[in-house]
Amino acid sequence: SHRVLIIGAGGVGRVVVHKCAQLPEVFGEIMLASRTKSKCDAIAAELKRPIQTAAVDADNVPELVKLLKEFKPEVVINVALPYQDLTIMDACLEAGVHYIDTANYEPRDVAKFEYHWQWAYQEKFKAAGLTALLGCGFDPGVTNVYTAYAMKHHFSKIDTLDIIDCNAGDHGKAFATNFNPEINLREVTANGRYWQDGKWVETKPLEIKRSFDFPDGIGPKNIYCLYHEELESLVKHFDIRRARFWMTFGDNYIKHMEVLVNVGMTRIDPVVHKGVEIIPIEFLKTLLPEPGTLGPDTKGKTCIGNWIEGTGKDGKFKRYYVYNIKDHEDCYAETNSQGVSYTTGVPAMIAARQLLTNPSEYRQPGVWNVEQLNPDPFMEDLNKYGLPWVETWPTEPLPGE
Ligand code: NDP
Numbered sequence: 001s002h003r004v005l006i007i008g009a010g011g012v013g014r015v016v017v018h019k020c021a022q023l024p025e026v027f028g029e030i031m032l033a034s035r036t037k038s039k040c041d042a043i044a045a046e047l048k049r050p051i052q053t054a055a056v057d058a059d060n061v062p063e064l065v066k067l068l069k070e071f072k073p074e075v076v077i078n079v080a081l082p083y084q085d086l087t088i089m090d091a092c093l094e095a096g097v098h099y100i101d102t103a104n105y106e107p108r109d110v111a112k113f114e115y116h117w118q119w120a121y122q123e124k125f126k127a128a129g130l131t132a133l134l135g136c137g138f139d140p141g142v143t144n145v146y147t148a149y150a151m152k153h154h155f156s157k158i159d160t161l162d163i164i165d166c167n168a169g170d171h172g173k174a175f176a177t178n179f180n181p182e183i184n185l186r187e188v189t190a191n192g193r194y195w196q197d198g199k200w201v202e203t204k205p206l207e208i209k210r211s212f213d214f215p216d217g218i219g220p221k222n223i224y225c226l227y228h229e230e231l232e233s234l235v236k237h238f239d240i241r242r243a244r245f246w247m248t249f250g251d252n253y254i255k256h257m258e259v260l261v262n263v264g265m266t267r268i269d270p271v272v273h274k275g276v277e278i279i280p281i282e283f284l285k286t287l288l289p290e291p292g293t294l295g296p297d298t299k300g301k302t303c304i305g306n307w308i309e310g311t312g313k314d315g316k317f318k319r320y321y322v323y324n325i326k327d328h329e330d331c332y333a334e335t336n337s338q339g340v341s342y343t344t345g346v347p348a349m350i351a352a353r354q355l356l357t358n359p360s361e362y363r364q365p366g367v368w369n370v371e372q373l374n375p376d377p378f379m380e381d382l383n384k385y386g387l388p389w390v391e392t393w394p395t396e397p398l399p400g401e
Contacts, residue, residue, distance in 0.1 A: 001028025005073035008080035009034035015345025064091035102137030136351035137344035140230035144371035178340035193227035
């Protein structure tokens with residue numbers, strides 16, 4: 001069995017730790033390290049088996065390297081924030097450790113959602129004989145695996161890809177975000193973008209709105225077209241004419257968001273307040289409920305899936321919709337976390353399990369987006385470890401097409 005270091009004791013970190021702890025035959029030794037050690041200890045106390053915990057500043061490469069050399073993990077699962085991706089990758093290179101994350105690197109000053117910083121590590125990881133698996137949450141992550149799976153088994157050519165992310169959960173609060181508020185708000189308030197005919201088409205924030213009738217009793221919800229990072233790697237690795245990403249937002253969420261944007265509370269540049277520089281969105285994060293605390297009260301389901309149209313293996317037109325439905329309360333009962341953290345943390349654990357136990361496919365030296373690897377074992381693990389998927393062949397086009 002193997003040694004794994006999980007960095008980041010937030011909502012996603014909690015799920016990764018719980019899921020890894022459930023598989024002692026794979027994850028023999030677990031350490032959870034984060035900025036605040038007491039948060040790691042609180043998570044450790046929820047488990048049936050002991051794990052180690054540590055404080056680490058993941059912005060600090062020497063500090064990370066020291067921890068890695070002491071604990072000697074084979075793989076790091078980075079579920080801190082996107083700002084820490086490069087420092088953790090640097091530390092992994094220096095200490096000879098494989099690397100997994102769930103979100104692409106972002107500089108603090110501009111929200112970009114681009115992979116080039118991490119793709120630039122390709123040669124370094126190759127030369128070191130190490131593997132970096134990027135974007136192994138749900139979206140990015142499972143949505144990339146769904147696309148690879150569709151391409152491998154059902155399509156000879158994908159014409160259109162629509163990734164549709166629905167959180168039909170209700171946390172009972174006037175306003176809260178389901179994962180890190182700063183990342184969430186940066187994502188939603190940015191201009192939208194989708195891929196069409198070989199180039200990006202830009203939209204205003206939340207400019208394109210449709211209604212989609214979600215399965216399993218969720219019913220119709222408003223979905224908004226926005227940019228999401230997996231689009232960049234998917235259109236690089238597959239020939240797709242049009243690729244879009246949609247997310248549901250309730251009217252109440254939009255109303256709060258509009259006010260916050262209009263008054264400047266989502267700004268990511270520093271402003272001087274009483275002689276102190278503050279970044280408004282960071283201050284807002286201090287005021288909002290921590291996503292990790294929403295778990296006990298969140299009811300309802302998440303539904304994330306890929307709607308794909310194109311030419312099937314038989315040369316005929318095909319329309320395919322593959323998705324997962326997850327119930328927030330089930331997630332909480334199993335891992336003390338709501339569905340958004342759960343659907344991100346489980347794939348991160350699966351990526352680590354594959355890397356450790358399926359080296360010929362998941363431990364090739366270099367930097368990989370998960371759709372570049374064989375999707376079949378990942379899809380099997382999704383069914384085994386809590387995120388079962390459903391395949392359907394819709395007869396009607398996407399609403400609005
Ligand atoms: P949280 O804010 O709940 O947790 C982040 C954790 O990282 C916190 O425990 C925080 O510590 C810790 N941290 C932050 N900075 C540092 C640092 N410099 N050194 C050490 N630890 C640090 O976020 P989530 O759990 O919701 O999200 C985790 C990651 O997952 C994010 O990168 C997010 O973008 C990604 N994500 C990916 C999704 C996907 O589907 N692919 C979906 C949802 C999230 P402290 O508590 O002390 O501040």
